[in-house]
Amino acid sequence: MxxxxxxxxxxxxxxxxxxxxxxxxxxxIGVKRLIQRQGANEKRLQRIEQRLDDMLKNKES
Incomplete structure (x- = not known):
């Protein structure tokens, strides 16, 4: 039994x-999402930096 x-x-x-x-x-899954979010933040920062560079170049010329 x-x-x-x-x-x-x-x-x-x-x-x-x-x-x-x-x-x-x-x-x-949480770690993967954090990595993806970090990548998105870096891309956003690069776009902002590019815009600032463009604005500075426009002011100089």
Whole structure:
């Protein structure tokens, strides 16, 4: 006969493993989004710098 306590323990361990995997996946997705956002910010800064350079060149000429 199977012990009910063992079954409950096995189910709990499985749920903990699934939760841990979910946390790791969520962390990886968060890091990817941060990297993408950082890239977008850098592109925006480059466009602003380009505009400022253009404005300075127009003033000088």
């Amino acid at each position: 199977v012990n009910i306590g063992d079954i409950i323990f096995q189910i709990l361990m499985l749920l903990i493993l699934i939760g841990g995997a979910g946390i790791i996946i969520a962390f990886i």
